[in-house]
Amino acid sequence: MNLQDYIAQADALERDGSAALQGAADADALEAARIAFLGDRQGQVKTLQEALRAISKDDKPAAGKRFNEARTRLESLHAERKTSLDRATAPAAAEDRSLPARRQWRGAKHPVTLVIEEIEGIFRELGFTVAQGPQAETEWYNFGALNFPPNHPALDAHDTMYLEGEGLLRTHTSPVQMRTLQKYVPPIRVLIPGLVHRRDPFDASHAPSFEQIEGLCVDEGISFVDLKATLNRFAERLFGASRTRFRPSFFPFTEPSAEMDVQCGVCGGSGCATCKGTGWIEILGAGMVHPKVLEAAGIDSERYSGWAFGMGPARIAVSRYGIPDIRILYDSDVRFLEQIAE
Amino acid sequence: MNVSYEWLRAFVPFDESAVRLRELITAHTATVDELVALREDLASIVIARVVEEAAHPNSDHLHVTKVDAGTGTLLDVVCGAPNVTAGKLYPFAMTGTVLPGGLKIQKRKIRGAISDGMLCSARELALGEEQDGIMELSVDVAPGTPFLSALPIGDVRLVIDVGANRPDLLSHLGVAREVAAITKKPFALPAIDGLNAVVPPAVTDEKTAKAGSVEVRVEDTDLVRRFMGVVIRGATIGPSPAWLVSRLESIGSRSINNVVDASNYVLHELGQPTHAFDLAKLEGSRVVVRRARAGERITTLDGTERTLRDNMIVIADAVRPQAVAGVMGGRDSEVTEFTTDIFLEVANFNPVRIRDARRALGLSSDASYRYERGVDLEIGPRALERVAQLIVLLAGGAIDGAPIDLAYDRPPATTVTLRPRRVATLLGETLGTDEIASFVASIGFDVDRANDDLRVTVPSWRGDVTSEVDLIEEVARLHGYDSFPVEIRPFRPGTTGDDPQWITSKAVREALVGAGLLEARPMPFVAGGEGFVHLSNPLSENEAYLRREILDSLARRAEYNLARMQGNVRLFEIGSIWIPRDGALPHEELRVAALVMGRRQPPHFTDPKSPDFEAWIAYDQWDAKALAQSTAEAAYPAARVTLRAAESKSESESASEGTLWDVLVDDVVTGSVRRVALDAPVWAATAYGVELSLGVLDSSQVAPPGEPAHRPFERPVPSVSRFVAVPSTPASEFDLALLVPDGVRGEQVEEVVRRVSGKLLERVELFDRYVGQGVEPGHRSLAWRLTFRHAERTLRDREIEARRTDILKALADELNVRQRSN
Numbered sequence A: 001m002n003l004q005d006y007i008a009q010a011d012a013l014e015r016d017g018s019a020a021l022q023g024a025a026d027a028d029a030l031e032a033a034r035i036a037f038l039g040d041r042q043g044q045v046k047t048l049q050e051a052l053r054a055i056s057k058d059d060k061p062a063a064g065k066r067f068n069e070a071r072t073r074l075e076s077l078h079a080e081r082k083t084s085l086d087r088a089t090a091p092a093a094a095e096d097r098s099l100p101a102r103r104q105w106r107g108a109k110h111p112v113t114l115v116i117e118e119i120e121g122i123f124r125e126l127g128f129t130v131a132q133g134p135q136a137e138t139e140w141y142n143f144g145a146l147n148f149p150p151n152h153p154a155l156d157a158h159d160t161m162y163l164e165g166e167g168l169l170r171t172h173t174s175p176v177q178m179r180t181l182q183k184y185v186p187p188i189r190v191l192i193p194g195l196v197h198r199r200d201p202f203d204a205s206h207a208p209s210f211e212q213i214e215g216l217c218v219d220e221g222i223s224f225v226d227l228k229a230t231l232n233r234f235a236e237r238l239f240g241a242s243r244t245r246f247r248p249s250f251f252p253f254t255e256p257s258a259e260m261d262v263q264c265g266v267c268g269g270s271g272c273a274t275c276k277g278t279g280w281i282e283i284l285g286a287g288m289v290h291p292k293v294l295e296a297a298g299i300d301s302e303r304y305s306g307w308a309f310g311m312g313p314a315r316i317a318v319s320r321y322g323i324p325d326i327r328i329l330y331d332s333d334v335r336f337l338e339q340i341a342e
Numbered sequence B: 001m002n003v004s005y006e007w008l009r010a011f012v013p014f015d016e017s018a019v020r021l022r023e024l025i026t027a028h029t030a031t032v033d034e035l036v037a038l039r040e041d042l043a044s045i046v047i048a049r050v051v052e053e054a055a056h057p058n059s060d061h062l063h064v065t066k067v068d069a070g071t072g073t074l075l076d077v078v079c080g081a082p083n084v085t086a087g088k089l090y091p092f093a094m095t096g097t098v099l100p101g102g103l104k105i106q107k108r109k110i111r112g113a114i115s116d117g118m119l120c121s122a123r124e125l126a127l128g129e130e131q132d133g134i135m136e137l138s139v140d141v142a143p144g145t146p147f148l149s150a151l152p153i154g155d156v157r158l159v160i161d162v163g164a165n166r167p168d169l170l171s172h173l174g175v176a177r178e179v180a181a182i183t184k185k186p187f188a189l190p191a192i193d194g195l196n197a198v199v200p201p202a203v204t205d206e207k208t209a210k211a212g213s214v215e216v217r218v219e220d221t222d223l224v225r226r227f228m229g230v231v232i233r234g235a236t237i238g239p240s241p242a243w244l245v246s247r248l249e250s251i252g253s254r255s256i257n258n259v260v261d262a263s264n265y266v267l268h269e270l271g272q273p274t275h276a277f278d279l280a281k282l283e284g285s286r287v288v289v290r291r292a293r294a295g296e297r298i299t300t301l302d303g304t305e306r307t308l309r310d311n312m313i314v315i316a317d318a319v320r321p322q323a324v325a326g327v328m329g330g331r332d333s334e335v336t337e338f339t340t341d342i343f344l345e346v347a348n349f350n351p352v353r354i355r356d357a358r359r360a361l362g363l364s365s366d367a368s369y370r371y372e373r374g375v376d377l378e379i380g381p382r383a384l385e386r387v388a389q390l391i392v393l394l395a396g397g398a399i400d401g402a403p404i405d406l407a408y409d410r411p412p413a414t415t416v417t418l419r420p421r422r423v424a425t426l427l428g429e430t431l432g433t434d435e436i437a438s439f440v441a442s443i444g445f446d447v448d449r450a451n452d453d454l455r456v457t458v459p460s461w462r463g464d465v466t467s468e469v470d471l472i473e474e475v476a477r478l479h480g481y482d483s484f485p486v487e488i489r490p491f492r493p494g495t496t497g498d499d500p501q502w503i504t505s506k507a508v509r510e511a512l513v514g515a516g517l518l519e520a521r522p523m524p525f526v527a528g529g530e531g532f533v534h535l536s537n538p539l540s541e542n543e544a545y546l547r548r549e550i551l552d553s554l555a556r557r558a559e560y561n562l563a564r565m566q567g568n569v570r571l572f573e574i575g576s577i578w579i580p581r582d583g584a585l586p587h588e589e590l591r592v593a594a595l596v597m598g599r600r601q602p603p604h605f606t607d608p609k610s611p612d613f614e615a616w617i618a619y620d621q622w623d624a625k626a627l628a629q630s631t632a633e634a635a636y637p638a639a640r641v642t643l644r645a646a647e648s649k650s651e652s653e654s655a656s657e658g659t660l661w662d663v664l665v666d667d668v669v670t671g672s673v674r675r676v677a678l679d680a681p682v683w684a685a686t687a688y689g690v691e692l693s694l695g696v697l698d699s700s701q702v703a704p705p706g707e708p709a710h711r712p713f714e715r716p717v718p719s720v721s722r723f724v725a726v727p728s729t730p731a732s733e734f735d736l737a738l739l740v741p742d743g744v745r746g747e748q749v750e751e752v753v754r755r756v757s758g759k760l761l762e763r764v765e766l767f768d769r770y771v772g773q774g775v776e777p778g779h780r781s782l783a784w785r786l787t788f789r790h791a792e793r794t795l796r797d798r799e800i801e802a803r804r805t806d807i808l809k810a811l812a813d814e815l816n817v818r819q820r821s822n
């Protein structure tokens, strides 16, 4: 036999043997395959080994090498298959299924996103869609159009960060009200989530940049009753069946202006540390859109009226998830972000 | 704004408790943030009954008593007061109580008799100086009742959150007016015994006059809207009487001396700031209201020397400023124990000027707070009279000459038409015209009928009311917001749909959360520098700029995590970035970015334990490339997303930035994938970042002020995938193991394969890359599996074989790529 034929035989043996050993369905089949290929007496490997004798002296080293490769491979395949068949047929008690699963990393939306999405869902049922706008704004959109008198103490609550050259960072999402009113014909029913900025030092209860979510409804015949009823429905849905109350307040861009409280969920209204003894938790500011705001958008304020509200989803997140310091929301520690997922 | 419950009661005879009053004021006027019970130092004192009383066996003046303090057992108490009587009630401090003077009551033996607590005198409770023994109480309460709840001793301070529109509420007068309207009770200025009438000043729009012998001059009527003054001579400065001290204490103000206290009292009573100057210190006996001269200096009452600017107002004498008008008086002319003659200033300064000065000096005072918001122009004469009366009553002396009243040009009263049907439209509930009229009249507005409507004249203290809607708010709140029904009424749907960027953001967020990433919301401020948007008033110098890239923020957050030993970081953010533009608002763009480093999945006990595996399991550039691809596909579902290797750009640039790929959306560069440089410990893995634009945030003016620019709501129509029949014919596959020279990119090979294969090629899949032994230097071995399929029939072997030959030939000819021999 010449070398080439021998190697071809070895290849065929390795291929067939591999298939038989790897394909053995159970221990009996494996044993049959072992006897057929690796058997001491009539195994094909034995036969191939014997055929080595017929190889010329020069070719013997190469042929011997090939033979060893084939035998080693088949032997190791047999061992592998035997182990896996043994494992598969081992009694069930031997497998400890209490061991942990192979999990993937858990992704999570930010807690503030969760609150925004929940609020969005509630208002969507009431026919609201989402509007967006830029954070770098003009003085007019942020203040002038919203009836802030120049040089007025009302500006003090909006400690503004100004941009060198032009503009400022919006201090509330209300500029988007004005942009929406200028762009689209009433009826308008929009919700405006977004980041706003105030020059407040970063501490346990203030962040210089924080989210706000604002709503605006403008149409013919919209009244204070609509405002109350809609926001009351919202509070019921977000906080459960709790009572609300409305208090007079002041915002330059609404009149009448109000703040809405919900009954404290911790004490049920009897007064506790969470609600500072009042039985109420302040949730949002609201009011009827000031006629001057409508007029700034070229809308006839005799024909149309509207209401608007604004609130801080980060504050809601902090109280909902029991977060002691608002900075935790923004530090982005992965252990925190993994923790709060819904 | 601090208001005293008892002080309000001196205006309005209401019966409501402080708690009820808080509810009413909050519901109708302004929120009461806090109730502060004063005399909290007496909170633990209880009322106790002396049940038995007997002389102390070892003393001629002490008594031994048994006291019922509501604890269930009688306490033994030794008492030295001559008036202790069995059956009577007294204030009682139990063992452990600390008295106002700091004395802690302890259980002890007094001459052999146990004393467990103390019956208290008025002096021991800091309620007066009487020495007539313990305080006998004539109340009908059970022993154990807290002392403060049984007796009207503790005044209650109401802390009211007054909106910037309601300066009229910055006085007891203003709050009392509201309380009177809410409780439907009359109200009147509290009487003070012993006041003598003061001749009212003559109103004039003159700018100069003499008060007594003092010459007063207003230089500029832009500074002051009204200026009054009076001279009082022969006063004796001294302490204030107890009633005045306690009034001031009730609102958290400290007594200083009788003259200053009189001024302060009236500030809180009427809301009009006044200032008393020591006349002897005013050079030339002159008072001049003028602009400060730039650089002029004054030491204010708080002892600080301040440099003035020329837009500030000063009250000066013949030579120098003696007060920063409306903000704070000067130390030189302060009223002291040596003062005898006084010039009392009662002014109404321009609010904007006061606001500017307050901000420029960083100095706020009770006076500046009120002036900025606007002080009632008509309250001045009453305030002048009241302060002058109080000074004469408390410090003696007499008024010299007639008071003066300068520079006053009374503005016409504002009249507003109020339509009841407009009230109904805006509030959603019909109120009767009489009811509306009575609400508005109850807080001092004059109301006349004009056919169906009301003509309402606004009082001088309500400068915030200028239009009908302002009056409608008054009606709404006095009616009570909580009185309106809660009733969802039919509505029309809006004309807009969701903002497209909002929809995109959501899709991207869902994709990244699904990929196991965590959403972060960091602050957008960075250390920045040239080419960044600069804040003119940043919070701190190392956060003085706005970021140009979200990865900048995420990199800082990754470092924050590394500093806390968290090496598996996978953060993303959807937010804005800003690029400066000359003479315009910055260019603002919505972006998404993601940063990944460390393990791409949590450790598991089946993980192979080898360094190779540890290296393999860490996020690498191929993960980042996939993240970029899937993020861009989520953001731009209709577009063609490709990633172009960055080495095709200038090599030095991409190397320094660590950019690996550019993300192209319909052939436009929209984002990038890169290695992110971090300030990281040695154990940290390499960080990879993806940043992708989601579009521009348009900040241009929509339309000129007062005008609309209506447009239809538009949103790109989403593209829809088309159905393709799932194949039922078998596929044919073969592998190509190729030797690819280093200069040839894998995607070039794939291009050739696709082109030569034609449309029967279903899939090209790279399944191996190998460099090393057995591969020629300057080459790498890449192996692809090619899958072919005909939609209707089985492919013949020779068809496949022919393609294989063609592909290999084309690769060899075009790219010098050869098949790898084993």
Ligand SMILES: [Zn+2]
Pocket: A264, A265, A266, A267, A268, A269, A270, A271, A272, A273, A274, A275, A276, A277, A279, A280
């Ligand atoms: Zn509570």
